[in-house]
Amino acid sequence: xxxxxxxxxxxxxxxxxxxxxxxxxxxxxxxxxxxxxxxxxxxxxxxxxxxxxxxxxxxxxxxxxxxxxxxxxxxxxxxxxxxxxxxxxxxxxxxxxxxxxxxxxxxxxxxxxxxxxxxxxxxxxxxxxxxxxxxxxxxxxxxxxxxxxxxxxxxxxxxxxxxxxxxxxxxxxxxxxxxxxx
Numbered sequence: 001x002x003x004x005x006x007x008x009x010x011x012x013x014x015x016x017x018x019x020x021x022x023x024x025x026x027x028x029x030x031x032x033x034x035x036x037x038x039x040x041x042x043x044x045x046x047x048x049x050x051x052x053x054x055x056x057x058x059x060x061x062x063x064x065x066x067x068x069x070x071x072x073x074x075x076x077x078x079x080x081x082x083x084x085x086x087x088x089x090x091x092x093x094x095x096x097x098x099x100x101x102x103x104x105x106x107x108x109x110x111x112x113x114x115x116x117x118x119x120x121x122x123x124x125x126x127x128x129x130x131x132x133x134x135x136x137x138x139x140x141x142x143x144x145x146x147x148x149x150x151x152x153x154x155x156x157x158x159x160x161x162x163x164x165x166x167x168x169x170x171x172x173x174x175x176x177x178x179x180x181x182x
Contacts, residue, residue, distance in 0.1 A: 088167040090143040090159050097138045102126045104140035104156070109174040112151050120149040124174075144172065152176045 066072070099107065110130065111123030122133045133139060137146050139156060148155035156172040 088159060088169060090167070099124065099126070099131055099133060099137065099139040100141060100144075102140070104142065104144060104158075104172065104174075107139060107174065109154050109176050112149065112176065114151075122146070122149045122154045140172075142170070 106126055108125045109122055110125045113121040113123065113132075115121075120135065124131045124133050124139070133146055133149075133154075135146050135149055138144060139146060140158060143159040144156040145158075146154060147157050153176060154174045156174065158170045158172055159167050160170050162168050
């Protein structure tokens with residue numbers, strides 16, 4: 001047992017000395033490369049420019065100008081409504097209807113009724129609540145007016161603003177859904 005331990009320790013010392021001896025040759029090569037690189041590197045650095053003096057800007061806000069004032073907003077909104085070159089504009093004085101509170105993409109056409117007294121009536125569902133709508137009623141948040149009701153679809157004309165601020169009509173169709181969604 002003692003001889004095995006002694007053999008292992010002697011072997012370890014021999015292995016370590018062999019490995020250290022192998023590393024010494026590479027060190028000379030690295031030292032030569034460093035000497036050559038130092039000799040080829042220029043030692044003089046050009047003079048740097050003087051830093052420019054910074055002059056701080058003093059901002060003085062006018063106390064009489066309020067960008068969020070109600071009067072400024074009222075003037076801007078009046079300009080938008082007066083600018084309409086198309087002649088189209090929503091009737092803001094009429095009473096809003098219930099179906100105008102919902103975005104049009106949440107409204108589903110789930111049925112159709114037809115009789116002599118009421119004509120065509122669309123059955124619209126929003127959040128599992130069914131509403132009746134006729135031609136001339138409004139639906140959606142873009143001033144959508146129902147213009148046509150058939151057995152399979154409902155036509156809507158919406159008033160939306162284009163990029164220039166003018167009101168334009170946009171035709172939209174709601175198709176009858178085959179299966180009710182849960």
